[in-house]
Amino acid sequence: MAQDWRIVTLFIGSILVLGAIIGGPLVYAIMLSFYSAKSFVGELQWVGLANYAKAIQDPLFWQSFANGLMIALSAIFLQVVLGVGIALVLNRRFFGQSVVRAVSILPYFLPTVVACLIAQWILDPNYGLLKSLLASFGIGIADWSSQAFTARGTIVLVSVWLWTPFVVTCVLAGLQTIPTQLYEAARVDGAGPWRQFWHITLPGLRSVLVVVILLRGIWMFNKFDLIWLLTKGGPLNQTETLPTLAYRKSFLEFNLGGGAAVATISFLILAGVMLIYLRLFPIDDTKQER
Amino acid sequence: MARISLQHVSKSFGGEQGPWAVKDFCLEIEDGELIVFVGPSGCGKSTTLRMIAGLDEATSGAIVIGGRNVTGLPPKDRNVAMVFQNYALYPQKTVYDNMAFGLHVRGEDKQEIDRRVRAAAASLDLEALLDRKPRQLSGGQMQRVALGRALVRDPDVFLLDEPLSNLDAKLRVKMREEIATLHARLRATMIFVTHDQVEAMTLGDRIVIMRDGVIQQAGKPLELYDTPANTFVAGFIGSPEMNLIDGQLIDEGGRMAVRSGDLTISIPERTFTTNEGTVTLGIRPEHLVIADGSPFEMTVSLVEQIGAQTYLMGMIAGHRMRAVFDRRDGIRSGDKVPIAFPKERLHLFASASGATLRMSEADVKEYS
Numbered sequence: 333m334a335q336d337w338r339i340v341t342l343f344i345g346s347i348l349v350l351g352a353i354i355g356g357p358l359v360y361a362i363m364l365s366f367y368s369a370k371s372f373v374g375e376l377q378w379v380g381l382a383n384y385a386k387a388i389q390d391p392l393f394w395q396s397f398a399n400g401l402m403i404a405l406s407a408i409f410l411q412v413v414l415g416v417g418i419a420l421v422l423n424r425r426f427f428g429q430s431v432v433r434a435v436s437i438l439p440y441f442l443p444t445v446v447a448c449l450i451a452q453w454i455l456d457p458n459y460g461l462l463k464s465l466l467a468s469f470g471i472g473i474a475d476w477s478s479q480a481f482t483a484r485g486t487i488v489l490v491s492v493w494l495w496t497p498f499v500v501t502c503v504l505a506g507l508q509t510i511p512t513q514l515y516e517a518a519r520v521d522g523a524g525p526w527r528q529f530w531h532i533t534l535p536g537l538r539s540v541l542v543v544v545i546l547l548r549g550i551w552m553f554n555k556f557d558l559i560w561l562l563t564k565g566g567p568l569n570q571t572e573t574l575p576t577l578a579y580r581k582s583f584l585e586f587n588l589g590g591g592a593a594v595a596t597i598s599f600l601i602l603a604g605v606m607l608i609y610l611r612l613f614p615i616d617d618t619k620q621e622r
Numbered sequence: 623m624a625r626i627s628l629q630h631v632s633k634s635f636g637g638e639q640g641p642w643a644v645k646d647f648c649l650e651i652e653d654g655e656l657i658v659f660v661g662p663s664g665c666g667k668s669t670t671l672r673m674i675a676g677l678d679e680a681t682s683g684a685i686v687i688g689g690r691n692v693t694g695l696p697p698k699d700r701n702v703a704m705v706f707q708n709y710a711l712y713p714q715k716t717v718y719d720n721m722a723f724g725l726h727v728r729g730e731d732k733q734e735i736d737r738r739v740r741a742a743a744a745s746l747d748l749e750a751l752l753d754r755k756p757r758q759l760s761g762g763q764m765q766r767v768a769l770g771r772a773l774v775r776d777p778d779v780f781l782l783d784e785p786l787s788n789l790d791a792k793l794r795v796k797m798r799e800e801i802a803t804l805h806a807r808l809r810a811t812m813i814f815v816t817h818d819q820v821e822a823m824t825l826g827d828r829i830v831i832m833r834d835g836v837i838q839q840a841g842k843p844l845e846l847y848d849t850p851a852n853t854f855v856a857g858f859i860g861s862p863e864m865n866l867i868d869g870q871l872i873d874e875g876g877r878m879a880v881r882s883g884d885l886t887i888s889i890p891e892r893t894f895t896t897n898e899g900t901v902t903l904g905i906r907p908e909h910l911v912i913a914d915g916s917p918f919e920m921t922v923s924l925v926e927q928i929g930a931q932t933y934l935m936g937m938i939a940g941h942r943m944r945a946v947f948d949r950r951d952g953i954r955s956g957d958k959v960p961i962a963f964p965k966e967r968l969h970l971f972a973s974a975s976g977a978t979l980r981m982s983e984a985d986v987k988e989y990s
Contacts (some may be wrong), residue, residue: 400646418905485713513710516677521724522698 359455372588383593388486392569393577397601400573401481403484404552407491411548412541414492415499420533422500423507431506440497440516447563450491480570483563487571491558495551499544506540542613546606553602573596623875624688624778626651626674626809631683633835635667643669645835647683654809656802658826661858666835667815668783674813675781676700687696698727700779701853703772707784709764711756711771717743718752721771735774742773762793768874769804780812787979798824819859823847831855853976856969858902862933865910867942868973869904873898880970885918885939890965894979901979906967907933907944913962920945920959934959 365383367376387393422433439447453542454461457475466473476482514532523531556575565572565580572580574594582591628651633644644666651657659667672678674685675699685693692700703724711720718739725735743749746766756764765785772780782801786794794957805812818820823843824830830840831854838858839851850856856864870884878896879888880903887903918938924932927949934945934953938961945961953959971980 341683510708511708513706513708514712516675516697517704517706517710517712517771518701518723519677520675520697520704521771522727523723523955524698531712535712538714 350400350509361592362584363598364588365596367589369588376598379589383589384597386590387593392572395569396572396574396577399571400553402485403573404549405572407488407552408545408548410488411496411499412545415496416503418496419500419503422504437497437501439494442494444494444557445561447490447494447579448558451486451562455486477563478567480567481566483571487559487562490562491555495548499548502540502544503537506537510536526590539615542615546609550602570585625653626779626811629684629686631670631673631680631685633673633678634681638759638983642835644673647837649830649837649840651811651813652837653811655827656805656812656825657812658816658822658829659820659832660822660829661832662776663817663920665832667832671781671783671813671815674779675702675704701777702779702781703775703777704781704783705768705785705810707787709768711764711767713756716752717748717754717767717881720756720767721774724771724775730795740776742770746770746773761789762797765789765797778811780810782814784811784817786816801825807890807981811961819861831858831881849978850969851982853902856971860906862907862944862946864904864969867941869901871899871901871904883940885941887963887968889970893981894970895981898972898979901974902971902973904971905963905967908946909964909967910945911964912947912959914960916962917962918961918963920961922953922955922957922959925953925955
């Protein structure tokens with residue numbers, strides 16, 4: 333019995349700590365969204381659902397939502413396709429395999445701010461590496477941050493550079509779990525490399541990919557630091573997403589309630605999408621068939 | 623269905639210098655024959671099978687299936703089907719799709735695929751399981767699906783790599799019977815790899831015993847039992863193992879005998895070549911007989927009652943030996959049992975090489 337009490341105490345303790353550091357701010361943010369507030373210390377004024385009404389009537393909100401969706405989807409697509417491809421290559425036996433595998437995870441260790449600074453150094457239209465490289469071939473370079481497509485493209489490319497290694501690592505681990513005899517059976521059955529990939533590798537990676545896409549989806553849709561460091565949502569809100577919009581409203585426009593409303597809607601959208609996703613693609617695929 | 627000819631096939635995983643996993647493997651397998659490769663782990667039996675399948679490339683030699691040299695061809699162009707030890711069923715596919723996959727890949731017509739899958743399923747009693755996934759099957763069912771997957775392909779050769787090793791003892795006997803029945807019905811060329819000598823003896827039309835990549839002996843099961851080519855085969859086939867006694871060949875007043883310590887056993891005439899000095903005498907435990915008045919006595923140290931038989935272990939003139947008799951209830955540990963060595967049941971091997979000293983029938987004729 334004494335031991336049971338110890339377990340219960342530890343359990344309750346951890347629930348309290350988690351509640352304080354995650355639940356508390358969450359509840360506070362949701363609460364803020366029903367008030368008008370200019371700062372965290374000022375007086376709060378109850379406005380009901382007005383912040384929400386304002387948010388969804390604002391075209392910028394929907395544009396940010398669309399931007400975020402576009403950036404997240406294209407980044408996840410590239411990360412997964414490249415990640416699977418690189419993992420397949422790294423899974424083959426070659427000289428120096430373990431060294432290359434270790435090096436390939438390195439970008440994942442870079443702090444986002446460092447990666448963004450490097451990207452800006454390379455891409456800067458006035459003094460960037462790329463500019464001088466292209467100039468030596470007599471090619472000029474436009475300012476990537478001044479056009480919607482190139483600005484979004486830069487965000488996607490930097491995110492691919494930073495987080496593809498995460499996908500590679502997960503997929504490599506997944507590949508190890510596929511029995512080699514399945515490939516041998518397929519070879520005897522007459523399946524070529526493409527059919528082996530389609531009928532054995534991909535189904536074998538299913539659970540890994542479901543989790544990887546889920547995690548990368550959440551992280552990319554909620555991405556703030558990368559976008560803020562690279563473009564601050566510009567040019568002309570073309571790379572504004574719901575997290576940057578919430579930040580802008582809260583801390584630059586001193587509209588804490590409005591920012592909280594945007595953040596809350598964003599949270600609800602993400603939660604809804606993830607629930608549907610997990611219903612469609614259960615992590616444990618035994619549930620799918622029965 | 624096809625004949626298979628393995629001509630000086632060798633395999634080394636370390637290039638031309640070796641070490642050799644399979645060395646100079648020569649064998650002709652007849653059309654419709656069920657041949658068993660047997661031997662301890664690492665003897666090269668699976669490697670040989672994989673070379674026939676095309677999963678491993680032969681370092682040298684030629685593999686001919688149905689008159690076609692397939693040595694350099696990929697597995698898909700050899701028209702072989704393989705059953706793996708851990709079944710290797712595609713986990714995300716249903717039983718039906720597992721069986722249909724090989725035909726589908728080869729671009730067979732849908733109706734034809736359906737006809738063949740259902741026919742194979744019917745013959746293996748799998749009809750009720752066609753919609754299941756492998757993880758919903760028992761070990762025996764998975765093994766039948768793996769067999770079915772091979773069956774639908776209608777291959778020239780069936781290759782079975784330790785297919786029964788993952789099953790429990792009871793199921794193994796049942797599946798062994800099913801494979802034997804299947805072979806009797808199809809009369810297909812089959813190569814069956816196992817480390818289990820009982821499986822080898824019961825299933826094989828012929829058995830190939832391998833050790834360290836080299837064929838030790840190939841022949842019908844009872845040939846291997848009756849006239850083992852060397853001490854390795856003598857020890858491998860038969861359970862409990864053959865008793866082997868190292869000794870000297872001596873001339874005992876015109877009759878040849880083997881002497882080892884206090885034990886002198888005369889050997890039959892015109893059966894063995896007798897120009898070796900140091901020899902190994904062999905006799906199977908089940909060939910020893912209890913004979914009152916015999917000069918040899920076994921001091922029994924262990925009695926095992928199997929039911930129909932009684933296993934004895936003990937010492938005969940300083941040599942540890944095993945004996946098997948039809949059930950005897952009276953024998954206790956510590957008893958002395960008079961034992962005789964029937965001459966016609968003796969085996970003689972050269973100690974140095976382990977090779978049998980038994981003369982071939984032609985030699986015997988010439989000698990007499």
